[in-house]
Amino acid sequence: MASCVNFSGLILVLFTTIVASKVQNNTGGSLRFMVLGDWGGLPEFPYRTPIESAIAGAMGRVAKDLDAQFIMALGDNFYFDGVKDVHDPRFKETYEDIFTAASLQKPWLMTAGNHDHNGNVSAQIAYAATSMTWFYPNYYYPYSALTPDGASVDIFMIDTVIFAGNSDADFLGKTPKGPDSVRLAEDQWTWLEEQMRNSKADYMLVAGHYPVYSIAEHGPTAKLVKRLDPLLHKYSATAYLCGHEHNIQHLQFTSQNSYNQTMDYFVSGASNFIDTSLKHSDTCVPPCRAKFHWANKMSLGSFSYIDVNKDRMLYTFMGANGKSLYQHSMKPRKVQRN
Numbered sequence: 001m002a003s004c005v006n007f008s009g010l011i012l013v014l015f016t017t018i019v020a021s022k023v024q025n026n027t028g029g030s031l032r033f034m035v036l037g038d039w040g041g042l043p044e045f046p047y048r049t050p051i052e053s054a055i056a057g058a059m060g061r062v063a064k065d066l067d068a069q070f071i072m073a074l075g076d077n078f079y080f081d082g083v084k085d086v087h088d089p090r091f092k093e094t095y096e097d098i099f100t101a102a103s104l105q106k107p108w109l110m111t112a113g114n115h116d117h118n119g120n121v122s123a124q125i126a127y128a129a130t131s132m133t134w135f136y137p138n139y140y141y142p143y144s145a146l147t148p149d150g151a152s153v154d155i156f157m158i159d160t161v162i163f164a165g166n167s168d169a170d171f172l173g174k175t176p177k178g179p180d181s182v183r184l185a186e187d188q189w190t191w192l193e194e195q196m197r198n199s200k201a202d203y204m205l206v207a208g209h210y211p212v213y214s215i216a217e218h219g220p221t222a223k224l225v226k227r228l229d230p231l232l233h234k235y236s237a238t239a240y241l242c243g244h245e246h247n248i249q250h251l252q253f254t255s256q257n258s259y260n261q262t263m264d265y266f267v268s269g270a271s272n273f274i275d276t277s278l279k280h281s282d283t284c285v286p287p288c289r290a291k292f293h294w295a296n297k298m299s300l301g302s303f304s305y306i307d308v309n310k311d312r313m314l315y316t317f318m319g320a321n322g323k324s325l326y327q328h329s330m331k332p333r334k335v336q337r338n
Contacts, residue, residue: 035268056101060102204236
């Protein structure tokens with residue numbers, strides 16, 4: 001297996017100062033954006049799955065109707081071993097040639113999954129310099145947006161493989177056993193906590209590839225349960241978004257510490273394959289609640305969209321037929337603002 005991180009490139013880029021992009025939608029009453037995970041096609045012809053093709057078509061139609069402003073892609077961008085370099089034809093075969101709708105020619109906020117780390121993630125970051133839509137300034141980075149009615153949204157895109165390590169979980173049933181580099185993982189932990197501590201936004205999203213909690217095949221990610229979950233509660237995050245599981249889930253977890261906050265976790269990983277496993281359904285017990293799970297093998301997958309204004313953030317799972325599968329509404333954060 002290829003090394004999961006190009007360390008020389010990573011060390012350089014980790015010290016680059018990232019300035020959060022500002023996006024404002026001036027049409028309609030809300031800011032709207034799309035979410036998908038585990039969407040990365042196939043390494044051989046036709047370089048796509050029927051599910052990926054159907055999701056691309058449905059996303060294009062929904063993004064046009066909603067005037068979506070950007071797309072969040074939650075890893076496993078290229079099955080099964082990422083890309084080799086910035087000139088890899090997979091960028092065209094699995095991304096550019098599939099997501100062709102004019103409504104999807106918006107910023108795509110990228111992060112890496114375990115399959116991307118089997119290849120060259122630094123090449124995916126470098127590809128951003130050649131693409132009008134592929135937004136990937138660093139292994140982890142902030143992104144900020146404003147709604148038309150003035151609500152602020154902070155998004156922190158993280159690399160969960162750097163946090164927890166890589167695995168071939170899709171095929172060998174393995175789970176991440178810990179970071180390849182403790183120093184690089186600690187650098188990211190320090191960065192993330194600082195970003196979360198300083199955020200005064202009305203809504204805060206943290207997004208990565210591995211789930212914190214899951215009732216499906218892979219189950220909870222131990223390193224994220226131990227260290228990320230407390231940060232989400234401590235700094236009143238609105239939600240955590242991820243992929244990795246090839247299904248969709250909404251879970252809630254009420255902290256048993258002094259914060260006593262209920263956190264929302266959304267898994268959106270059914271944009272290329274579908275897996276019906278409920279192997280870890282017994283691991284989500286009170287105070288964890290599995291609110292929704294869907295993995296219909298007879299369907300053509302799922303993606304999500306988020307609609308946010310000053311009053312609420314609405315998360316919607318969509319089927320490839322363009323119909324809503326499930327919705328959940330969240331209120332703005334209660335944070336001290338200077």
